[in-house]
Amino acid sequence: MEAGWARMNDLIIIQASQGLCAYVVKNVKDARSRGVVVGHDHRHHSEKWAKLTAAAFIDQGVPAYFHDGQDNGYKVYWENAVQIIEPHDKGISASIREQREPRSLNIESLASSPLLRKYDEMAYFEYISSLCLYKSLNAQTALKFVNTSMHGVSDPAMFKAFELFGLPQYIPVVAQQKPDPEFPTVKFPNPEEKGALDLAIATANEAGADYILAQDPDSDRFAAAEKGPDGKWIQFTGDQLGTLFASACLEKYKASGKPLSKLAMVASTVSSKMIEAIAHAEGFKFAECLTGERAALLAPYCLREQPLAAGFKYIGNTALTLEHEGYEVPFGYEEAIGFMFGSLLRDKDGVAASLMFAEFVVTLQKAGKTASTHLKELYERYGYFQTSNSYFICTDPPTIDTIFARLRNYDGHAAPGGTPHYPPTLGGLAVTRVRDLTVGYDSGNAPSYRPELPLSSGHMIQFRAEDAAGGSKITLTTRTSGTEPKIKYYLEGSGKDANAVGELLRKVVQELSDVWMEADKHGLGKP
Template identity: 30%
Template sequence: MSNFLDKAKEWLTGTFDKTTNKNVQDLIDSKSELLEESFFQDLGFGTGGMRGIMGVGTNRINKYTLGKNTQGISNYMKSVFPDEKLKVVIAFDCRYNSKEFAYQVADVFSANGIQAYIFPELRPTPILSYSVRHLGCQCGIMLTASHNPPEYNGYKVYWKDGGQLVPPQDLEIISEINALNFSDINFDSQSDLIEVLNDSVEKAYLKKAVENVNFNLPAESKKNLNITFTSLHGTSITTVPQLLEKAGYSNLNLVSSQSEPDPEFPTVKSPNPEEPEALELAIKLANEKQSDLAIGTDPDGDRLGIAVRNRKGELALLNGNQTMVLMTWYLLEKMKESHSLKESHFIASTIVSTPLMRVLTEAYGVKYMESLTGFKWIAKLIQDNPTLDYIGGGEESFGYMVGDFVRDKDANTAILLVCEMAAELKSKGSSVYEQLIDIYIEHGFFKEHLVSLVKRGMEGAQEIKAKMIELRNNPPKEIDGEEVALIEDYQTSIAKNIQSHETHNINLPKSNVLIYYTENGTKVAARPSGTEPKIKFYISVNSTLKTKSDFEEIDSELSSKIERIKADLGI
């Protein structure tokens, strides 16, 4: 107890403002459990930067934890770019304090002699990624907690390639931050080094997005596509309607009750398009308007959820793996039609995503590359392979990146790609849903399911740690009656064939991920979330689909298999 109490008492000193002093003293006096929650650890970087609950303390998002990060990054930039004019660009989302935090971050950068560009109002994360290279910056900062609950905020760090921090920069910066005291933060801003951006960067981004996803469809096909869209109270309301209009999609219905940015996200339980409830109002409006598609994005505009008409004419939600596979198919098919596929082209996805991505990509004779979870790793693939040409790629968590002009998942261009695909298929008397079934018939019916177990606070963190240790030390020998044939442990970087006892090294950075494969191709992955207090289980099963008439039967069989696997694993 003394450790976190001692840390709390440091926040009563003159290094911190009087309001912070009072709030910390109130926590100490109340002997609240919140005191331990706020100080038992230092908030760290995960797969999507730093996210946490706002409040006072080392385990919270506040002026000082963000200030310490920014001071460390400032010091690091000076050491690695000694002869360059240092520049950073900053954007923020709709959350409580995001704008204030953005300006506090700009203050620290400018106090360290670094030019800080800042967007005047909330903007989606993909624009921040784009603007890093567009403005020639060495670094970019996005103030966002993505789809986390309203009490959260966060801090994503982008490097000069437009991608989020990866090794070696991430560990070097974390080391720099950890070496600092809070008293080392320089908040004395230089106003002449803070520049509020005009709309030229956004215009350049929208122009590039339309150019990047343009398959020269007839104008009539675009007008005939009926789209319903919701920004779920987030940032994409500033970009998606403009983008669709520029691309020729005029038949657009907006969910007006969710179009106003609101940090409380009052109309949804969770502003996460991974959650089916998030698109309820969009589906309701889409049914009223007889839309072909209902689309929603998360608060910072990098993830998208889609509902399409199924074979009964009902709107059915697609999961992240399905949308990723469909978008990849469409990109590859259009490039095949134009005879523009080359040996240097590649598609990217992540280790917990559907195996169908590899099967589909290789069927087109294109290189498939796999990374750890998180788009920063896909961006690193692009950066590390300058002789290869990236086409597109995604991950199961509802993110996709079309082309490499943005180096992070981008719901804006992904939405435009989906609309191009849907418009063309509709003009040919087909649909997105029918095309998905066609893919299953040709390449195998793969069905995925995600189980996320929420474990909050210090006890939750210990439970997650214990669960991963148990899975590592006592792996299942069978899953749904199928023998486990291969275990990949990304923490030890070793893959072991259970039957032959042969091992091989995994050539990816170490990560706390376990993946089990059965003799029949069932795949189960387990990992702690890098951005939320969760442990996640990713289940993938597959079967052969011979005809469309068998679809419902095989789909039901695979769903039952997933339920048995969940029972087997006790999740």
């Protein structure tokens, strides 16, 4: 919390809430009788800001259903229960600018307002229960799970969810079990970060556990690790978990007897293309969608048009669109360990993902397999996929513009009329498709050459390359960050041989740095 337009503070919360309220009242039928849900988590000032948000709505006669223990940062969901996209994001931004004069709000008297109502959590646990398929099998398992909530809010929900699934209770990482906004045991409270699972691993080794489950502090993301036969822990990447979940959803759908042509799954454009390969092999639909930035600050939305929610909004809305087209969409994910299940909740949920993973490995054990051995089988069946994601640090926006301008006019060969010309090869493979979501160009979508995905507000270009035989393939997405001074890249190689794919990725990373980004010339930093 700091003063200023580019910081989180009471004024920014009040302005954003006033603008959002005005927009909701204007655009949602019966908003003053239906009300809004407001939640928060345990981080510093979170409860106060949630109360200010509720007070801003109550001040205008809109009931607020107050729910302790949700997410922080000001995510906005529309009445379809999915994070907002156009036109609501721009409409809300405009409304915030019109509501900058802060009204006086008294949160001390909030508790006595008849418009403040307690949120009923039963609907959420009904959703969790609906995901359970093998309750009796779960109850018989000998598998041991360790769980860490990473000093966050997930432990009470996880405890109840394990009961609903019939699973033997997990062993908690006691030092990280209760909410603590200081996150004292980790350098950064993200289960993806190196060392973040050290305490969980120590707890699991002591308890003789088989799997580690982890949720991030606001409980919307999920990570997992498996104890290998050599005693070492295998931590799965977001893409590996996405592949495992997709295979589970596919087998469940096959067992239902429904036509595979009506099944669809969704992933962000920077996620692995392995589900795409599975979809082509099995005959169901795969849809990719634009990735979203995690918006940590509200201030920019008071000053200029930018999305008010991010991350999973495109995945959830793409799933809804596919449903309207007649598809069943049981799963969607992003590589940053965000996973969505079923049709009742179109957002990432760490608790749901934890339970789906736990039940899945129970069924695998009954078949004599583990998550890692099953993943190996999937690689053998559909091809080996390996990712290498990282970033370059650049604090000078004009330099970033120069780098991307060169990629669009590679070696000065842009065609007359403004048609871009991109690098023709990558890692010795021929570039077969370029999709530039900044200028609106897709070489694979003739004759319009317009991309089907929405355009990005920053630089974002995706390249696909492969060898002449189609055996080795590369997908590279490079984009700027809206919240950090970074040029991010998401790189994936695929082929039949894991060692060959690994060597190809190393070659591409070096070429990306030396040739495409000209890292030394531009003084780009590396993590």
